[in-house]
Amino acid sequence: MRTDEIRPKNNSTIAVEKLRDLIFSGALPAGSNHLETELAKRLGMSRTPVREAALTLEAQGLVAVQARKGVKILPISVRDMEEIYDVLTALESMAARQAAEQAYGYEDLAALAQTITDMEAALGENDRDHWAVADDNFHTELVRLGGNRRVMSTVAMMADQVRRAKAVTLYLRPLPSQSNEDHRAVLEAIAKGDPARAEEVHRMHRLEAKDTLIALLTQSRLQML
Amino acid sequence: MRTDEIRPKNNSTIAVEKLRDLIFSGALPAGSNHLETELAKRLGMSRTPVREAALTLEAQGLVAVQARKGVKILPISVRDMEEIYDVLTALESMAARQAAEQAYGYEDLAALAQTITDMEAALGENDRDHWAVADDNFHTELVRLGGNRRVMSTVAMMADQVRRAKAVTLYLRPLPSQSNEDHRAVLEAIAKGDPARAEEVHRMHRLEAKDTLIALLTQSRLQML
DNA sequence: GCATACATTAATGTATACATTGTCAAGAAT
DNA sequence: ATTCTTGACAATGTATACATTAATGTATGC
Numbered sequence: 087m088r089t090d091e092i093r094p095k096n097n098s099t100i101a102v103e104k105l106r107d108l109i110f111s112g113a114l115p116a117g118s119n120h121l122e123t124e125l126a127k128r129l130g131m132s133r134t135p136v137r138e139a140a141l142t143l144e145a146q147g148l149v150a151v152q153a154r155k156g157v158k159i160l161p162i163s164v165r166d167m168e169e170i171y172d173v174l175t176a177l178e179s180m181a182a183r184q185a186a187e188q189a190y191g192y193e194d195l196a197a198l199a200q201t202i203t204d205m206e207a208a209l210g211e212n213d214r215d216h217w218a219v220a221d222d223n224f225h226t227e228l229v230r231l232g233g234n235r236r237v238m239s240t241v242a243m244m245a246d247q248v249r250r251a252k253a254v255t256l257y258l259r260p261l262p263s264q265s266n267e268d269h270r271a272v273l274e275a276i277a278k279g280d281p282a283r284a285e286e287v288h289r290m291h292r293l294e295a296k297d298t299l300i301a302l303l304t305q306s307r308l309q310m311l
Numbered sequence: 312m313r314t315d316e317i318r319p320k321n322n323s324t325i326a327v328e329k330l331r332d333l334i335f336s337g338a339l340p341a342g343s344n345h346l347e348t349e350l351a352k353r354l355g356m357s358r359t360p361v362r363e364a365a366l367t368l369e370a371q372g373l374v375a376v377q378a379r380k381g382v383k384i385l386p387i388s389v390r391d392m393e394e395i396y397d398v399l400t401a402l403e404s405m406a407a408r409q410a411a412e413q414a415y416g417y418e419d420l421a422a423l424a425q426t427i428t429d430m431e432a433a434l435g436e437n438d439r440d441h442w443a444v445a446d447d448n449f450h451t452e453l454v455r456l457g458g459n460r461r462v463m464s465t466v467a468m469m470a471d472q473v474r475r476a477k478a479v480t481l482y483l484r485p486l487p488s489q490s491n492e493d494h495r496a497v498l499e500a501i502a503k504g505d506p507a508r509a510e511e512v513h514r515m516h517r518l519e520a521k522d523t524l525i526a527l528l529t530q531s532r533l534q535m536l
Numbered sequence: 537g538c539a540t541a542c543a544t545t546a547a548t549g550t551a552t553a554c555a556t557t558g559t560c561a562a563g564a565a566t
Numbered sequence: 567a568t569t570c571t572t573g574a575c576a577a578t579g580t581a582t583a584c585a586t587t588a589a590t591g592t593a594t595g596c
Contacts, residue, residue, distance in 0.1 A: 145370030
């Protein structure tokens with residue numbers, strides 16, 4: 087759960103951010119263990135805020151803290167990926183439906199439209215990294231339009247958990263050119279106020295994405311570390 | 312996220328349990344603030360494990376920790392209830408579908424059937440408390456049969472958040488006699504391996520439950536503290 | 537009399553010392 | 567040689583002392 091509210095910048099929250107960066111950058115590889123003392127030295131603070139940050143990240147499903155074994159960066163298995171994609175499918179589809187129910191105007195949908203434009207631009211330049219960022223923004227903005235804060239935080243948590251895996255697979259698969267038609271279709275359904283279509287199109291989009299990714303992972307026998 | 316794994320019984324986890332009990336029993340009323348020092352004295356331990364427990368509970372959406380204002384027991388608004396019920400509807404319906412896809416035998420479904428029997432028994436004796444427990448067990452067992460651990464933990468979190476509100480409304484509404492037919496229908500659909508029907512019946516069941524509860528809350532103008 | 541500035545205080549945030557406990561290794565006995 | 571036991575060590579878990587900071591109250595000046 088994202089606790090990105092008006093929390094002050096104490097060392098504990100700074101530790102959360104820094105540890106997240108270290109995890110996503112691969113500096114702390116999945117499956118590895120790290121003692122609290124080491125992490126504290128690395129972050130330039132005492133054990134207390136580091137320990138608190140570790141507990142927060144544990145609640146978010148990114149690490150596990152084990153006595154005398156340190157903080158373990160949780161690996162992600164294919165089974166985990168399936169679980170996460172199923173949750174994302176269910177929640178995002180509902181968000182798409184509820185977004186379409188709210189009679190948003192073009193003003194409100196500008197941000198969502200922008201992410202699609204960004205994806206198309208990135209596709210044109212064969213820029214996978216920017217495409218991934220824009221795709222992430224699309225999903226984030228979609229659930230924001232859905233208006234359910236708990237869906238937002240849950241989706242954000244799950245997206246975090248697969249972020250590292252996506253970085254690995256991003257360059258394995260063909261460029262997702264089909265994807266953009268789906269995105270536009272979802273946007274249009276929301277703009278036209280067609281909840282059933284918005285939900286269904288997005289659900290299909292998600293199911294395809296899941297199948298593609300799972301197939302890729304199973305074929306390449308990647309141990310998602 | 313339920314961290315009910317093999318975690319050792321350290322004071323930190325004990326503090327989580329005790330604080331949860333205090334919250335659910337109403338000893339710590341919703342909306343109230345409590346200083347870390349007071350809570351520590353109350354639980355018979357130092358501030359450190361109490362503070363860690365507060366952070367865990369914050370990640371679970373039960374409290375908010377604010378500098379110099381202590382640990383705030385989060386109140387639940389009608390809007391919150393709607394959000395939570397929508398998430399539960401989406402995730403539990405998917406769980407019902409996936410449970411039906413797994414060709415469970417009668418052995419596997421015995422626990423689920425038992426919760427329905429319990430609910431019927433409680434209804435017969437007009438025992439709302441036992442009915443509520445059995446109903447809780449039904450939903451827990453359903454998502455367990457779905458097989459997605461992330462759905463399990465997310466549903467458990469959301470169920471926790473509405474637990475206090477349910478205690479309030481339990482004696483306001485009429486006895487849910489209709490409910491049991493729905494439960495049996497879901498069980499049968501899973502036993503027969505009919506995913507579409509399992510999902511749809513449960514979704515309808517959830518939507519009705521939501522409408523009933525929201526209507527009740529709005530009418531009685533309950534400030535869900 | 538009101539406003540502003542400063543001081544006091546009380547609570548969180550942090551560091552560190554200490555207690556507890558599991559792990560690992562070394563040695564002895566079978 | 568292998569296994570069991572024992573002990574030292576090292577890392578977490580906990581308590582507490584200390585630093586920081588925001589809020590409140592008081593005093594002073596305008």
